[in-house]
Amino acid sequence: MNDIFQTNRSTNLVLHGIGVVGVVAIVCFLLILRQDVHAKLLDTHTARSDAISLLNNGERIHAQHLDGVHRVQLAETRATQFKTMIPAQAGEIDFLSELSELAKSTQFRIRDFRPGAVVVQPLHKEMEVRFVGEGSYSALCRFLDGLPQLQRSYRIAQLNVTAPRNDDQDFSAECQLRLLFALNQDLTNPRKKK
Numbered sequence: 001m002n003d004i005f006q007t008n009r010s011t012n013l014v015l016h017g018i019g020v021v022g023v024v025a026i027v028c029f030l031l032i033l034r035q036d037v038h039a040k041l042l043d044t045h046t047a048r049s050d051a052i053s054l055l056n057n058g059e060r061i062h063a064q065h066l067d068g069v070h071r072v073q074l075a076e077t078r079a080t081q082f083k084t085m086i087p088a089q090a091g092e093i094d095f096l097s098e099l100s101e102l103a104k105s106t107q108f109r110i111r112d113f114r115p116g117a118v119v120v121q122p123l124h125k126e127m128e129v130r131f132v133g134e135g136s137y138s139a140l141c142r143f144l145d146g147l148p149q150l151q152r153s154y155r156i157a158q159l160n161v162t163a164p165r166n167d168d169q170d171f172s173a174e175c176q177l178r179l180l181f182a183l184n185q186d187l188t189n190p191r192k193k194k
Contacts, residue, residue, distance in 0.1 A: 082153065083183060085151060085152055085153035085180075086124060086153045086180045086181060086182075086183045087152075087181050088181065088182055089181060089182070090115070090118065090125075090127040090179055090181045091152075091179070091181065092115040092127060092129060092179060094152075095129065095150075095152050095154075095179055096113050098150050098151065098152060099113075099131070099150070102143060102146045102147070102149075102150065103133065103143060105146070106135070106139050106142035106143040106146055107135060107136070107139045107142075108133050108134070108135035108139040108140060108142070108143035109133060109134045109135055110131050110132070110133045111131070111132055111133070111134070112130075112131060112132040113129070113130075113131040114129070114130045114131065115127060115128070115129050116128035116129065116130060119178070122184070123183065123184045124180050124181065124182055124183045124184060125180075125181050125182040126155075126178040126179060126180055126181075127178070127179045127181065128157070128176060128177075128178055129154075129176070129177045129178070129179055130174070130175070130176050130177075131174075131175055131177075132172065132173070132174050132175075133172070133173045133175065134170045134171065134172050134173070135170050135171060136170060136171065137171055139170075140161065140171045140173055143173075144173075152179065153179075153180040154177045154178060154179050154180060155177070155178050155180070156175065156176070156177055157176040157177065157178050158174075158175070158176040159173065159174075159175050159176075160173070160174045160175075161173045162174075
């Protein structure tokens with residue numbers, strides 16, 4: 001009977017050992033599963049927080065988008081306007097006509113208008129134009145103030161103003177402009193696929 005009791009006891013110990021190992025395995029599995037569920041819960045919480053933040057900032061984001069669209073449209077409009085101010089040919093005679101109209105309206109006299117050399121730039125070409133003008137101080141100021149209103153793109157390379165030596169003389173201005181023309185074709189089609 002002792003043998004049976006001993007066998008029973010051994011069997012019970014083995015079964016209890018298996019049970020303990022099983023419980024430990026289940027507890028370990030549940031801990032691992034809990035960590036995985038916890039990580040997924042944190043990811044879900046982070047995604048939810050991001051979504052709520054986006055929803056809360058939706059109006060601001062939409063306003064920024066509309067502002068960006070408006071700025072792009074404005075830049076495209078300005079670029080188009082700028083391109084229209086740069087003709088394919090130098091057109092120095094047309095520019096002289098425009099310059100003469102401005103001078104006439106401001107009572108500034110232009111003389112000695114001389115077109116010069118053409119300089120090739122990476123984005124366009126430039127023609128050097130020199131002229132001398134004379135008039136009162138106010139006429140000179142009105143003339144210079146009116147230059148940006150011309151329908152032609154140019155840049156002032158040099159401007160020398162000489163004050164009169166006495167009261168009955170006029171101010172004299174010697175000016176060198178660079179007329180822009182022949183815009184690079186790659187700039188006229190910026191969305192052209194390469």
